[in-house]
Structures are given as structure tokens and as C-alpha cells.
Amino acid sequence: MKEMLQYGLTLMIICAMATGLLAGVNSFTKSEIIARAQAEQDASLKEVMPEATNFAAVETNGEVIYYKAYKNDALLGAAFKTTAKGYSSEIETMVGMTKDGQIAAIKVLSQNETPGLGSRVAEPSFTGQFANKSLEGLNEISAITGATISSTAVMNSVKTKAEEIFNLIKNGK
Amino acid sequence: MKKLFHEFLKGIIKENPTFVLALGLCPTLAVSISLMNGLGMGVAATFVLICSNIIIAMIKNTIPEKIRIPCYIVVIATFVTITELIMKAYSPALNRALGIYVPLIVVNCIVLGRAEAYASKNSVMNSLFDGIGMGVGFTLALLLISGIREFLGAGKLFGYTLIKGFEPAFVLAMPPGALLVIGLLLGFFNILKERK
Amino acid sequence: MENKLTVSVSPHLHKNESVSKIMWLVGLSLLPSGIAGVLIFGTSALRVILLGIVSALFTEGILQILTKRKITIFDGSAFLTGLLLAYNLPAHVPFWIPIVGSGFAIAIGKQVFGGLGQNIFNPALVGRAFLMASWPRYIATFTTPLSYDAMTSATQDAVTSATPLALLKEGKILEHVSYLDLFLGRRGGCIGEVCIIALLIGAAFLLLRGYISWHIPGTYVLTVAVFTYIFAGENGLFTGDGIFHILSGGLILGAFFMATDYVSSPLTQKGQILFGIGCGLLTAIIRIWGGYPEGVSYAILMMNAATPIIDRFTKRRIYGK
Incomplete structure (x- = not known):
């Protein structure tokens, strides 16, 4: 004891x-x-929104849904995060979108895909394709050779989330 | 002084934790994708190793035999958490690259192995130099493995492309590449040992 | 099959030439397929084959000099490894692909384990797996056979095309590829795998001379055919095209020339039957549900790993024990 x-x-x-x-x-x-x-x-x-001067987080129940991007108090568009299940990891992407539903730019924040193949989704040769595409135009983006799963994962997640956010903005939320 | 220097030196070659003792291979396999990761992991583990060796050598007479392992783990975990907090604050990119393997230094068998096999039996000064030697040995091993893997697997060293037009072998940047490189290096060090 | 068992009184001397002779004869039996490959894909196929062989012999020699062992580059085994590796590559790969692949196959697949007879895996397939994981875009890009060019247009440039299995995987219908095309090798694919008839000539030679037995290739091919017939069909069970799966991909090359490798396959007949069925199941599973269109090389490698355990459980009991 x-x-x-x-x-x-x-x-x-x-x-x-x-x-x-x-x-x-x-x-x-x-x-x-x-x-x-x-x-x-x-x-x-x-x-992802180079022209914006300040951002305001739009929150629901304490969770950030997206960010409104302003240039000197004029609404430019929105920026938001989206995640996709890639070939071997979760791919997290930050997307910038103008208020009329055009993608401004995207940036892959984190991924752990196959080096040299799937990991190329983070390279400008792939992400650059998203710039100035309308929501319908996203289908024209060409996937990386040998990394179809990772590429389509990013493309689909950007498209779905962008449509969702676009509807929110349109309804003035 | 000569004896202390010997304590330091043995961790680098004669008792190298990775190639001779074959300790702590899990983080070695996982993080050795690039030189930067290898260096970060090596420095973090060295810091933990030195601190835990000193503290354990200091308190070795006050802790009872039967609960020494939990005591060691608490000491080690404390320093690992400190390392993680500092890394998050001052080098978030490295922290993200190393990911789960920073907190996992707690269970790195080099740290606990040295606490149990060395620091609990030797003086503070000797333990300090043992910790430095083991840490440097671990770091050098990581640098060797990650250097080979980054060069052959991505064609780069510290993120800089060396040879234009060199087509890297992706497999070396993937898990099988880690096993392959470590296996060949272990074999190579065994040959060296036999020659002596 | 004639009885090869020789009964003699001691001393029993090990005749080293016999291994070498078998190796060269297997090499000879692969000759028709190589010729067919060169005829189908042009001289670049010949270049790949020669580079593969030279690199294999060179690596073997260098490593044996460095480790101060007997130099055995003319025992035919390194030659065979280089040849088989080249047969598993598309014809239009960059020149360094067969060199690196053969070097890796000999160095890591064979010499690291201690040389001929010690390797766990088939060295040529180790080389192929390494190339596939490292430079997938070269290994998975195939060229159209020359005969297609003559039929469709006059272009002399190499046109990339997918293999029939890859097309199938992408859900495309194979209307323009008939069984006869597949049988004669008029399709995209690796150099040594396309011409089934040439492979069968070589295989028949080896079977008749008793250098390989039917157990592995027979069960392997049959398993793939049955399994794909049951599960690979689009309209439900039992509608798959087993014959297509036999004739396409590297099944014939793999089943007769690589799964039968003496060193890395089981010793007993029962073990060989198990080995063949295992290879067949894995190949069919990879082809139908896997990420790759073709699974022969990975299936054989996986069964190579299982060989020691198969040998252990199928070993003949010594009388009285």
C-alpha cells in the first residue's frame, strides 16, 4: 500500500x-x-482572388461556408475550400469565383497523391486551366495523362462546390 | 573529455541507430522523401533525444524501478509536444510535411531505447553526449536515405532541380522505394562491418 | 512425357552445363516470338531487345567482378532475363528504358539475393514492375503495328494506340480486332507478347523436349479462361469472352515462359498446379476489377512470393515419416 x-x-x-x-x-x-x-x-x-482587397467570412453555426471577396466595398465574388477523394488522399483545394459564376483561380492546398502522377494536380499546368472558366466550361478541362482519377476528383469537387456557392450568392445569402 | 567524445562518436558510425541498431525505422521509411523532411525529422528527434536523455539521467535515482517506463514516456512526450508546438509556430510548412510523424516521435524506439539502455545507467554528461551522438547519427542516416530518394525519385536536392532532362524514377519517392533504399544501405553497411 | 529420371550409383556429380543448356534452349524457343515482334513493330523493337540483353549481360558481369565471384555471363540466364524484359516492353520506349530495366532486374532481382538459383522473384518481372512504377507513361504507351499503317494511311511515324485490354478497360467495344488478329499479333502491345502463334511454337518445343511441364501454364491459362468467362461479361455471369482474354495481353508469354521459371516456381506437380491456379485467379481479378488493364506480371510476382509456402505444404513425405 x-x-x-x-x-x-x-x-x-x-x-x-x-x-x-x-x-x-x-x-x-x-x-x-x-x-x-x-x-x-x-x-x-x-x-485565388488576386484583385480583391478584403475578405469577409460567411458563417453558418460557427462554421465558415465561404468568403466574400470585396474590392473597395464592391462585391467581386467568393472564395471557398473544397475537398475531394483522390487516388490516395484527400485533395483540398481553394477556389476563387467571380460573382457571375466564373472561376478566377484555384489552388491545391494539400494533397498526398502519387508523386509524379497524381501530385501534378497541384502544378500550374493543371490548375491554370481553371482560370476564367464558366461553370459549364469546367468540363473542357483536360485531365493529366496517367492521373485521371486525381484530375477528375479535383474537377468534380470544384464544380459541385462552385455551383452550390453560386446559388447561395444568387439568393443573396 | 576524450571519453565524452567517444560517447558522441559511437552514435554516428559504430552504433548508428538506423544502420547498425536498426531502431526507429518507421519514421525513417515514411518521411525520407525529401532532404528537407529528413533534416527536419532528424533535428526534431535529436532535440527530443538530448532533452529526454538529460532529464532521465537526472531523475534516474528518484524514480522507482517498477514505474520507470511510464515516467520515461511522460518525459519524452512532453518534449515531443514542445517540439510540435514550436514547429507549428515557426515552421508550419515543415510541420505539415512531416504530419503525424512529429507526434509519433514519442514512440520512436531510438528515444525510449536510449533512455532505457543508456541514460538510466549513466551520468548526465555522458547521457548528453550519447543523445547528441545518436541524434546526429539518426539525422545523417535520414539525410543519406532522403538524399538518394529525392535525387533519384524526384530529380532534386533540397527542392532544386539539378540535371535538366533527367527523368526521375517515381518508385523511389513511393513507399517501396524507401524499403529498397534502406535495405540496400543496410546491406552495404553490413559489408563494411564485415570487412573491418 | 518421357521419363527424365536418371538412376545411377554415387558419386553424384552436379553437371552445371545442363542449367546453362536449358537456359539457351528457352532463349531459342523465344526466338520466333522475337522475330514476329520485329516484323510487327519494326526495327525499333530489335533495338529494345538488343539493348535489354546487352545491359543484362553487362550488369551481371560488373557485379560478379565487384563481388569477386565466378563470372557466369554466358550461362544464358542473364541473356534470358534481358530478353524476357525486352519482350515485356513496348517497341518505342526511349533507349534507356531497357538498359535501366535490365540493369535493375539483374542487380536487384537476382544478384542481391546471391545470383542464379537464389532469387525469390522472376528477375525480368522485377525489372518490369520497377519500370512500370517509375516511368508509367513510357511503359503504358503502345504503338500501332506497322501493318495497321499500311492498311489505314501511309504515315511512317509511330502512332500510339492502346492494347485491346486497355480499350476494354475503358469500356470501348473491340469491333475491329478479330481472334485471328490477336492470334497473329496484329494489335498494340509489348514486343514479345503479341504474336500468339510464334509463342506457341516455342512453347510446344519446350513442352515436347520436357523442359517445362504442362502443370503451370495449363492450369494458369485454363483458370483465366474460366474465371473471365464467368465474371468478365457485361451482360451478367457466364457471358465473358474467355478466348479473348487468353489471346490478349501477356498471358501466353507469362504462362509458358515466365511462370515456369525453375527458380521461382514450386517444385512439386501439386504445388505447380496450385501456383498456376493462383496466377490465373490473380490475373483475372486484376484484369476485371483492378486498376491496371493487364495483370500477368503482378500475378506471377505475387505467386513467386507464395512459392516457398506452397513448396512447404506440398512437399512429398519421405517414406516412413
């Missing part, structure tokens, strides 16, 4: 010290981590 208490106390002291140390480091890095995530978000928003 005495032994048990001794073990428990020793572990408790070590854990308490570890917790204290972690709390210290956390308070020190927390603001930096949040700032980094915000900066990255802003950079990718800026990349």
Missing part, C-alpha cells in the same frame, strides 16, 4: 511538472500559431 502511494505520488509529480512546462510553452507559442494559420489563409485567399 505504501509502495503504491509512493509510485502514484512520483508519477503525479512528474506529470505535474510536465504539464506546467507544456502550459508555459503553449502560452508562448499559441498566438504565433494562430497568426501563422491566419496569414496562410489570407495568402491563399489572395492567390
Whole structure:
């Protein structure tokens, strides 16, 4: 019994010290981590809507649905994230769309597809094709040779989500 | 001083954690796609290894024999979490590239292995140099593997294309490539050992 | 089949020439298919074959010098590996593809394990799998046979086309490819796999001379035919085209010349039958439901890995034990 208490106390002291140390480091890095995530978000928003000057998040139940992009208070369009199930991973894409339903640009935020084949969906030769395409025009995009699954996954996810967001904007939501 | 230097040196060649002790192969296989990943993983693991070795050598006499493993794990996990927080704050890109393998340093058998086999029996100074040596040995092994894989699998080193027109062999950037490169290097180091 | 068993009193001497002789004879039996390949795809096919063989011999020699072992580049085994690898490539690959492939096949597929007789996998298929995973766009791009050009237009440039199996995978109907076309090799594909009749001549030679037995190729081909007949049809079960699946892809080349490799296939007849059925099932499953149109090489590699365990369970019991 005495032994048990001794073990428990020793572990408790070590854990308490570890917790204290972690709390210290956390308070020190927390603001930096949040700032980094915000900066990255802003950079990718800026990349898909280069002409916009500021963005406003549109939220439902605390979840960001999309971002409205403004240029000096005039509504330019929207930017939103979409995910697709690719060949071997989830492909997350940021899409910029003008208010009349044209894709401005897309950017692949994260993917883990086959290197050299599916991973080429992140390259400008593929993502560049989306620029200035209307929603119907998205069907004309040519898939990467040897990586049809990854390419169509991105194309379909962009198209479905863009249609959804376009309807939201049209209805003034 | 000479003895301390010896503690440092043994981790690099004679008891190299990857090629001789064959410890911690899981992160080695998974993250060695590019030199940058290899370097990041190596530095992170080295930091954890040095800190945990020092702390464990310091508290080795106060913790009872029967609960030493949970104590070691708490110490190691603390330093791993610190590493992860710092990485997230100051190098988010690297953190994303290494992904789940940063928190998994907790179960990297090099760290626990050195705590159990070395730091719990030796002085703080010796443990510090053992930690540095093992960490550097692990980092060098990772750099060797990821250098070969990045060059042959993507045609690049540290992200820079070296030879125009070189067609990289994708397979080396994929999991089978990791097994192939590590297997061949292990064989090569065994030949070196036999020659001696 | 005649009885090859020789009964003699000790000492039993191992005759090394016999292995070498078999290797060269297998090489000879592949000659008709190679000639057919060159006739069908033109001289670039010949270039691929020669580069594959030279690279295999060269790699074998260099590695044996480096490891200070007996140099055996003329025992026919490296020659055969290079030849088979080249037969598994399209005719218009860049010149370095057969060189790298053969080098990898010999170095990693064979010498790393300790040389002839020690390798777990068929070296030529190891080389092919490596090329397929590394440079898929060259290995999966096929050229139209020369005879097509003569029929359709006068262009001399190589025209890319898909293999019948690849077309099938994409859901296209194969109206212009008849069984006769497939039998004579008038289709897109790898150099050594297209001309079925030439392959069968070589296979018949090996079977009649007793260098290979019917157990692996027979069960392999039959399994693929039955399985595809049952499951590959578009209009439900039992409507598949088994004959098409036998004649297309690399099935005949794989079943008679690569699955029968002495080193990497089971020793007993029972084991060989199991091996053949396993290869057949895997090939058919990859073809029907897999990500690739063709599954022969992966099926054989997977069954190679299973060979030790098959041998263990089909070993003949020693009398009295």
C-alpha cells in the first residue's frame, strides 16, 4: 500500500511538472500559431482572388461556408475550400469565383497523391486551366495523362462546390 | 573529455541507430522523401533525444524501478509536444510535411531505447553526449536515405532541380522505394562491418 | 512425357552445363516470338531487345567482378532475363528504358539475393514492375503495328494506340480486332507478347523436349479462361469472352515462359498446379476489377512470393515419416 502511494505520488509529480512546462510553452507559442494559420489563409485567399482587397467570412453555426471577396466595398465574388477523394488522399483545394459564376483561380492546398502522377494536380499546368472558366466550361478541362482519377476528383469537387456557392450568392445569402 | 567524445562518436558510425541498431525505422521509411523532411525529422528527434536523455539521467535515482517506463514516456512526450508546438509556430510548412510523424516521435524506439539502455545507467554528461551522438547519427542516416530518394525519385536536392532532362524514377519517392533504399544501405553497411 | 529420371550409383556429380543448356534452349524457343515482334513493330523493337540483353549481360558481369565471384555471363540466364524484359516492353520506349530495366532486374532481382538459383522473384518481372512504377507513361504507351499503317494511311511515324485490354478497360467495344488478329499479333502491345502463334511454337518445343511441364501454364491459362468467362461479361455471369482474354495481353508469354521459371516456381506437380491456379485467379481479378488493364506480371510476382509456402505444404513425405 505504501509502495503504491509512493509510485502514484512520483508519477503525479512528474506529470505535474510536465504539464506546467507544456502550459508555459503553449502560452508562448499559441498566438504565433494562430497568426501563422491566419496569414496562410489570407495568402491563399489572395492567390485565388488576386484583385480583391478584403475578405469577409460567411458563417453558418460557427462554421465558415465561404468568403466574400470585396474590392473597395464592391462585391467581386467568393472564395471557398473544397475537398475531394483522390487516388490516395484527400485533395483540398481553394477556389476563387467571380460573382457571375466564373472561376478566377484555384489552388491545391494539400494533397498526398502519387508523386509524379497524381501530385501534378497541384502544378500550374493543371490548375491554370481553371482560370476564367464558366461553370459549364469546367468540363473542357483536360485531365493529366496517367492521373485521371486525381484530375477528375479535383474537377468534380470544384464544380459541385462552385455551383452550390453560386446559388447561395444568387439568393443573396 | 576524450571519453565524452567517444560517447558522441559511437552514435554516428559504430552504433548508428538506423544502420547498425536498426531502431526507429518507421519514421525513417515514411518521411525520407525529401532532404528537407529528413533534416527536419532528424533535428526534431535529436532535440527530443538530448532533452529526454538529460532529464532521465537526472531523475534516474528518484524514480522507482517498477514505474520507470511510464515516467520515461511522460518525459519524452512532453518534449515531443514542445517540439510540435514550436514547429507549428515557426515552421508550419515543415510541420505539415512531416504530419503525424512529429507526434509519433514519442514512440520512436531510438528515444525510449536510449533512455532505457543508456541514460538510466549513466551520468548526465555522458547521457548528453550519447543523445547528441545518436541524434546526429539518426539525422545523417535520414539525410543519406532522403538524399538518394529525392535525387533519384524526384530529380532534386533540397527542392532544386539539378540535371535538366533527367527523368526521375517515381518508385523511389513511393513507399517501396524507401524499403529498397534502406535495405540496400543496410546491406552495404553490413559489408563494411564485415570487412573491418 | 518421357521419363527424365536418371538412376545411377554415387558419386553424384552436379553437371552445371545442363542449367546453362536449358537456359539457351528457352532463349531459342523465344526466338520466333522475337522475330514476329520485329516484323510487327519494326526495327525499333530489335533495338529494345538488343539493348535489354546487352545491359543484362553487362550488369551481371560488373557485379560478379565487384563481388569477386565466378563470372557466369554466358550461362544464358542473364541473356534470358534481358530478353524476357525486352519482350515485356513496348517497341518505342526511349533507349534507356531497357538498359535501366535490365540493369535493375539483374542487380536487384537476382544478384542481391546471391545470383542464379537464389532469387525469390522472376528477375525480368522485377525489372518490369520497377519500370512500370517509375516511368508509367513510357511503359503504358503502345504503338500501332506497322501493318495497321499500311492498311489505314501511309504515315511512317509511330502512332500510339492502346492494347485491346486497355480499350476494354475503358469500356470501348473491340469491333475491329478479330481472334485471328490477336492470334497473329496484329494489335498494340509489348514486343514479345503479341504474336500468339510464334509463342506457341516455342512453347510446344519446350513442352515436347520436357523442359517445362504442362502443370503451370495449363492450369494458369485454363483458370483465366474460366474465371473471365464467368465474371468478365457485361451482360451478367457466364457471358465473358474467355478466348479473348487468353489471346490478349501477356498471358501466353507469362504462362509458358515466365511462370515456369525453375527458380521461382514450386517444385512439386501439386504445388505447380496450385501456383498456376493462383496466377490465373490473380490475373483475372486484376484484369476485371483492378486498376491496371493487364495483370500477368503482378500475378506471377505475387505467386513467386507464395512459392516457398506452397513448396512447404506440398512437399512429398519421405517414406516412413
